Amino acid sequence: MSDPKPLSVPLDPHTLGVQQLFVQHQRQLRVFVLALTPDFAAADDIMQETFLEVSRQAAAFVPGSNFPAWARRIAKFKVLALSRNRQRAALRFADDVVEALAAAAPADLDEAQHDAAVGELRKCLDKLGPAARELVRLRYFGEHLPAEIAALRLQSVNAINVTLARSRAALRECMERGRRLREAPP
């Protein structure tokens, strides 16, 4: 029996720098990935694989060029690679739709804008009714699908779907209002 291999080879400063960029942009990249694979566990896998691929291909990244666009391209290929097996292909759209959506994706927010959006969303969540708030919590913190929530709450799946959709619409409007207020002249 041989000893286990060392876990890694040392990294050069350039690769290290590229990994740092990934860390800085990971929250925005995750928005992109979760849109193309809305399943949280699958999106985690894509992020993990994207990180490894970004590390492998670090030498190809030109410092000063557009890192988010480069990372998105790699993430998109990882999403397309999901089709290699049947179970997971169901988690995403057809190839041409993934391509069309990726091309139409709005540019990443910068870190401050992203933080502002997150802060705004927190405030809006506080304004939700308790039942809707709990539902959002089950869906996004508990990572339960509507069918599981329905079983937990003894409600129909349809009722859960409707309430979730309404809660998200309310949150979207609330954030939109907040943004308009922020940008309105004093």
Added chain:
Amino acid sequence: MNDDRLARLVSGYLDGQLTPDERSELEDLLRRSATARAQFWRDSRLHALLHEVENVGGPAAAECRGRLPRRRFGSAAALLTGAAGIALLVALGVHYWPRPLRATVPAGAAHETTTTAVAVLTRTLNAQWSTPADTHTVGAALDPGWLRLRAGIAYLEFFNGVGMVVEGPAELQLISAREAFCRAGRLRADVPPVARGFTVRTPQFQVVDRGTAFGLYAADGRAEVHVFKGKVTLQVAAAQPRDLSGGEALAVAPDGTLQRIPSNQAAFLSAADVERQSAMLQGQQVQAWRDAAARLNADPSLILRFDFEQDARTERALHNLAEHRPPAGDATIVGCASAAGRWPGKGALEFRNLSDRVRVSVPGIYRSLSMVAWVRVDRLECLFNSLFMTDAFEPGAVHWQIRRNGSLHLAIAGPGNESAVDYNYDSPGVFDAARLGCWTQVAMVYDSTKRQMTQYVDGQPVGRSPIARVIPLRISHGELGNWNQGNSSDPVPIRYLSGRMDEFALFDRALNDQEILDLYTMGSAGPAQR
């Protein structure tokens, strides 16, 4: 285009609810219309932001990106910011995606993991719960609700510090950390000064503690309260509350009449009594476990069995106890500190560093396999946390892991170039916050004859899937509690286990449900420890 229809389809897509027809409909809308694509991005962005907000703490926590074994590096390392985190990871030779912290957000952050538990079950003696659904394991946090004990004894500690011995048959409803309702049963409560005001109600009366130890008995409409020391306030129906002091006792008959009776401390077991009995029982049970283990070691289908009882500080070859000594030999311990196992005196290995692992060698090709392990998972640090993993991804490789979401995950690598994920079996999430830190039996059975794959927790099946295509299983070289990717200098995803293991067995046949349950019963004989 109908905006409502689009919104409904996108919502269904985000929640994994679309039928194939609806999916095609949504795809067509997105192909045709730039407006639809814009709306799609607006809605899916909210989906991602909601997940982020619900899983990461406030703005301070958003900076936390390192996930490292905290005991080794201290709490400061757990709060590494991105650049420093990466630098340290690289210094350690680690490559993985540093996912933002989840659940372990700093105190005071707006969105912490929450618990509704009010007490913890500390000890049981021959406890028989009324129904399987009512079963509680030692170490489990208890939410408000009923404890129904058909027989035996349970010792609980309320979060306010009250210790309570409950003797079955008993029906006790936990209401909060300071209140319980006893419909039937015999119980003794020891109430420290900080928990004054602790209240137990029965159908006949209410006892409010004033700093004391008291016993309470309720059955068939009759109830008694015995005060051993200190004082309680007793409220019977609408009568004036009255105080009872140490040495006093009162009985309430079904017709409501009150009667003074002698206080009888001997009729109620104390925590110390439970502890003594528990130690005695445990000695017998551990002996029973040893006897059963000796029979198990002689099972001809047993390929590997480790009981982790040897001293890992001096002996780094882990003895394979399977007597028929098939081709598999001893294993090798790499890293891994010695630790305490399921009961006092039981040996275990602790996995907590990135390099900790036990390397095994199992030549051969197998039609069916069963694995049974006793583990105490402390944290789910990684996306995948290894229980047992064959090196690399050779066809037939067996990868048994716990996912970050707490589900048991078995993956068999397919033949040729097919991706391993074609043969993935996931249980529902079973390692939730309440199970972390508790000793648990996990098992998997790959049954090529029945063409089904089953995973078990504490003797009970938690997930069963048909095997679409039987793959001959191959282990060759593998690891407990970690993974060796085996090839190339590619970055290696980190999949180490954060926790302990104190028993492991591998069989070259499919065990049935009853056999797994028997192994659980035999292994849980000693009172489980936190």
